Amino acid sequence: MSKLVPALTIIAAIGSGVVGGVFFAFSNFVMAALARLPVPSGIAAMNSINIMVITPTFMTALFGTGLLCLLLIAAAVMGWSQSGSYWLLAGAVIYVIGNPIVTMVFNVPLNDALAAVDPASSNGAAVWANHLSQWVMWNHVRTVTAIVAMACFIFALL
Template structure:
């Protein structure tokens, strides 16, 4: 049974996963669509600025903090194995750590780094911008889905 500080850690991990799912959902359904609809110099320049400004204590605190919580919850879960809800906890933690953080590090961040080097005014950046929007958004769907599934799995564990 999940109780005490372990419950609080798992609850915070669930809330962080859900919050990140919302951030990714908002990006995929509105921010990226809006930027893609702009002429490429404006959309590209806006995304370059956004990628600088999103690196702030609040966003990083939730994004990386949730990963840290998931890592701690996973370790504690292995110690308490096979208590009720442990499978759901491990699934939820794994989804966040690999499907959210892992995808970000392997897919979205490298694309952000490459896009940051583009000149928004250069005509040749138009094709690279369109490719960036398509690929980045597809990977954002993956990490958004992983965050939402992690949240659901962690909630199921807490309800067990």
């Protein structure tokens, strides 16, 4: 167990970094680029991204890291007296709340609403405007929490 936890922590740090990097790109330029498109084109592009993102690789990075964090929460609590346990617990909790939970509670429902709207309608324009503000705000949360979790995992290893 003493060698397993550091190895799992390294994997969690990498997973958090990968996920944070993807969300960082969306927060910093992908969504801004989509917002510059005509509304129907922006909606179509985002809907296409939402379909194509469901790959084994990205789902493993996002949700696999979340499952790994659940193991690390247990390891941190059971090994509370060990050096770095606080950082391990903090990183794992921050990642689980800020990424899988925020994704499922906020970003996915916004994606579903976007997929259900007629892109050429006035309602489509309203849903797209809401999507751009709300989805991006929650994506900022995912970006920051993934990066903070990665930093916590690194501190836990130090």
